[in-house]
Amino acid sequence: MQLKDFLTGAAALAGLAIVAATPAAAQDDYPSQPLQIIVPFGQGGATDQLSRMFAPALEDRLGTPIVIINQPGAGGAVGLANLALLEPDGYTIGVGSDSTLAARPLMDSSGYTPESFDTVVRLVDIPSGIAVRADSPYETLDDLVTALQSGERLNWSGSGIGSGPHLAMAVFLAQNDLTATYVNSNSGQEAMVKLLSGEVDFFSGGGSNYPPMIDDDGSSDIRVLALAAEERWQYLPDVPTFTEAGYPYLRSQWFGFVGPAGMPQEAIDAITEAVRETLEAPEFQDRLDQFYFNPAFQTSEEMRAQIAEEQESFLPILQEAGLAE
Amino acid sequence: MIADLAAGAAAIADPWVILFVFLGAVIGMVFGAAPGLTATSAIVLFLPVTYAMGPTTSMALLLGIYCSGYFAGSIPAILLNTPGAPGSAATALDGYAMAQQGYGDRAILTAVMSSFVGGLFSLLLLALIAPSLARVALSFTSVEYFTFALVGIVCVAGISRGSMIKGLAAAFIGVLASTVGLDPVSGVGRFLFGQPNLMGGIPTTAALIGLFAVAQMMLLTAKGRQEAEVLPVQQTTSVAEVLKDFTRNKFLMLKSAVVGALIGILPGTGPSIASWVSYSDALRTAKPGDRYGKGEPKGLIACEVSNNAVTGGALVPLLTLGIPGDPVTAVLIGALMIQGFETGPFFIPHNTPLFYSILILLLISNFLMLGIGIAGRRLAAKVLEIPHGIMVPTILCVAGAGAFSLASNPFYLKLVIIFGAMGYLMVRFKIPTAPAVLGIVLGPILEQNLRNALTANDMDATVFVTRPISAVTLAFMCLLLWVWLKPAKKSDDSGDGGGSGTPSDAELKG
Structure with missing residues (x-):
């Protein structure tokens, strides 16, 4: 009885096991199909x-x-x-x-x-960028780097291990012989929450993370220290490039x-x-x-x-x- | 604030939004009433339909399903002694007894009106505390998130006292399944079996479709058709009569509403737990002459106020922390994400009009539930008569389409089949499936936040007791464990709970 019940149940599953097949296409003048x-x-x-x-x-x-x-x-x-x-x-x-x-x-x-x-x-x-909380003691990228060089233990976060923002900051830290503890997040927004809650001291993320955090009158809970582009970014013209801040570094x-x-x-x-x-x-x-x-x-x-x-x-x-x- | 409220209201003043909240209420009613189908499975099945809609329309449909789905399970519970949803298992105790005495109509009216009161209460709570909690939530770190998720797992364990081991086992099956995929902290692949499709882990929705919809359909197929008992001719009741019951039991209603809303806020719990806690509390405070388990309307009031008060409560942690308060809200995270909204502390400040839209939609859904419930209570019972030969294949097709459309990935169909078979075996061996789903949701939250909290604090585990919010949460968890474990010893003395009065595995499925 048990086995029969199980088999009937399993038969009901068969209705699910239909997998769509992709039709192969003939080639002529490109593009001839969607x-x-x-x-x-x-x-x-x-x-x-x-x-x-x-x-x-x-x-x-x-x-x-x-x-x-x-x-x-x-x-x-x-x-x-x-x-x-x-x-x-x-x-x-x-x-x-x-x-x-x-x-x-x-x-x-x-x-x-x-x-x-x-x-x-x-x-x-x-462009990649780096930001701290508005009340952070680090006013410039140089302040932050100096603090790290003097052995201060800081945490940072970005949108996930192996993601662009994580790698961008890791490469920068390695190139300048700096160490900081990476705390993982699942998204840029989650990392931003960690920055604001004080769990991490700085944040690495693509430029698009920043403009929505800044009010029309220019006030914000965060301070963007630098962006890793060749020239100033059109959407945040007040933020210096890494090169201007004294650390030649390009990463987008x-x-x-x-x-x-x-x-x-x-x-x-x-x-x-x-x-x-x-x-x-x-x-x-x-x-x-x-x-x-x-x-x-x-x-x-x-x-x-x-x-x-x-x-x-x-x-x-x-x-x-x-x-x- | 007024401007945001106006913007939220304006987004709803769209015939499509109103149409979809109404459709949602009807769908919720049908799914809630059909045994084996729950509000959760309805939301899972209709999620793909919302992909192409705007955020307000999508929320309209899903919240409509949510509210009336939580109520409608009580219709078959009362008329057939078969809870349509696990949250209505406690309702069946007094509800079916009332129907056997010919008071089925009164029982359904009591249930729908109690649900309405519970829903409104929790909505009020959501409106009042969510915006301020969102601001507080911005100061929470991985330490706090870890302890919140831990409370969730403890709740699952604590409430399944009938079979605590099996409840825990199920939760850990879920946690184990959640470790599949790329390690969230180091990026290394785990349990991939050479299958790149597993890199992303097991999607909660695919597991949910398998464990609930598919497993239930397999059970129905195996069981065949059950003959309903013949009930006596039912007397009709007026709304006024039920209102009189309500005024006599104001305190009981308030208490049940508070319990329901608070349990909703706790991550990992749901309507089943809320209704059992309220019901057992009503039993404890029973007066001589109360006939709990033999057709006492107060029993119905306690369960139904409480299980619908879960709705607003469960949205609080979802909208402020991004942690789901119950299985349905776990699906809502996905629904919001598809629309480009990430739940978390920024949700309310950045999307204030949408937040107000959600509040207004909840209000509308509650009124629709009341209206449809009162008007269509006899019709809803007809759903029970759909032959399994039609229902089972239809649901399976919809479930398969839903699983595929999650990520346009045929691989997810295989996952659904695997989880369906697993869910079927779990139910057969009386292991509740809801804790497994919650394990899949809470597992990554637990793991990542534990590891992050330790990494960020030099592997110092004392942060969990030195940070005040985390310490209070842990103390609260110990209190919960104490409260839940204590009455387990006492429950033998209060033997008036009716035949199937002990919460077993069935009620955990909600």
């Missing part, structure tokens, strides 16, 4: 908003519908690992970033390497399209051209402003080189932290 963009983050996040901003503009220029598929998990690694397994037909691409394409593959169990993908085109970037979090390795060159070229035109359009700049993104076009080859360069600077940091071999 383009899928895999967003390896959930709806509503920065990566999703970026993709949804690009989709209509690219639809116009490529002349084909674009479908956005959100496949979140493990800070972008799940969606990209699944993307790497797909047919490189040129009709499925995904959104990668500095941390997911350069850092994650160096770490334990990512399910892909940068070579699993063809780089297509880089889209935008956001960037986003770009990748596809499964072996994509037709024709597809890469067509998407690259459409992105270039989109980023050059003045009305598109207004849309980027809403989310504090900078246009940061790079071709497939430049983006590949960028990944290699960042891997070189991330590797010692990750080894130091015991995250890579």
Whole structure:
């Protein structure tokens, strides 16, 4: 009776075990069918908003519908690992970033390497930045560095281990021979809560974290010490660059399209051209402003080189932290 | 504040929002009334539908389901002695006894009106304390979050006194499942079995669909159709008569509402725990002549006020700390995230109009629950007659679609099947499934905050007792353990609780 009950129950499950199959497609003039963009983050996040901003503009220029598929998990690694397994037909691409394409593959169990993908085109970037609470004794980046050099024990946080903000600060600390204790958070906002509660002394995060924290009259609970860009950032013109603050350092979090390795060159070229035109359009700049993104076009080859360069600077940091071999 | 309130109200003054809160109330009523389906499973199943909606519309649908779903479980509890949702298990004791004596209509009216009172009370509490608590919450660190989550796990253990070991076992099955994926602190993969899809861990919603919806459908299939007992012809009752009961029991109602709302605030608890605590408290203070367990309306009032007072209470930690107060609010975190809102101390200050919209929607949902409950109480009973041959495959298809759409990932279907089979076995072996889900939710909160708290304080474990809020929380936890463990010895003397009066595993499923 027990067994029979179990079998009947199990039979009910069979109704669930239906997995959708993706139809294979014939190749002629690109694009001849809809383009899928895999967003390896959930709806509503920065990566999703970026993709949804690009989709209509690219639809116009490529002349084909674009479908956005959100496949979140493990800070972008799940969606990209699944993307790497797909047919490189040129009709499925995904959104990668500095941390997911350069850092994650160096770490334990990512399910892909940068070579699993063809780089297509880089889209935008956001400079890294460092902030403290408004009542913090550290008025400038120099104050903070001096305190760390004199052996003061400080905690800091960023949006998760192996994320862009975490790596950006870890690289900066390592380059200047500084040590501070990293306290983990699951998102930039959680790290901001830790900064305000006093649990951590400084915060590392992309520039877009800061403008919403500053009231119209310029008052804020936080003080942004510096941004790691070549010139002052248009959205926070009063904040010095790291170089101006005396510490030459450049680091941005960037986003770009990748596809499964072996994509037709024709597809890469067509998407690259459409992105270039989109980023050059003045009305598109207004849309980027809403989310504090900078246009940061790079071709497939430049983006590949960028990944290699960042891997070189991330590797010692990750080894130091015991995250890579 | 007035401007925010106006903005919140304006967001609701949209026919679609009103339509969806109404739809939500109807769906909640149907799911709550159908045995095996709960408000939680309704919210899980309808979550994917909200992806394309705006935040207000999405909240309208889900909060509508939430309020009436928590009430509607009492309809089959009263008419069939089969609680539609675990939170209504205590309701069945007096409710079914009343129906057997021909007072079923009065029992349902009492239940819906009590639920309304409980819901309104908790809404008031939410409106009053949430904004100020959000400001206080900004001073909480990993130390405090860890102790809050610990209280959650203790609550699960403390309340399942009928089978405390099994309750704890279930909670730890959940905690174990939550360790799958990338280690949140060091980024190293754990229990991946070479499957990149597991890097993100086991999504709570997939586990929830498996453990609740799929497991229940398997049970229904295995059980076949149960014949309902024939009840005597039911007398109809007027609203005024029930109101008279209420005025006689003002104190009991207030007490039950406070208990329900406070239990809602505690992370990891839910309506089932609230209703049992209120019911056992009502028993303890019973007067001679009260017929608890044999059809005493006071028993119904205590349970129903309390289990709906959970709704507003459970939203307090969700909206201020980002920690869910009960299983439904655990799903609401996902719903808000899909809309681009992160729950936590910034939620109310940054999204004040949405917060007011949520308050107003809760108010509307409570009124709709009252209206639909009174008007449709006889119709709702018809849901019980849907043949299993139609219900089971329909629910399974919807559940599968829901699991897939979480992340457009077919892998999650496999997870749902695994958790469905696991949930079925757990129920068969009388291990409650709700603590397992809470374990999955609370596990990462416990782990990360413990590790962060120690890292940030040089591995000094005394911070948990030297920080005042954390120390008070730990003291409160000890008090809870004492209160819950003490009556366990006494419960043999108060034998008027009715046949199935001891909280066993069934009521923990809410």
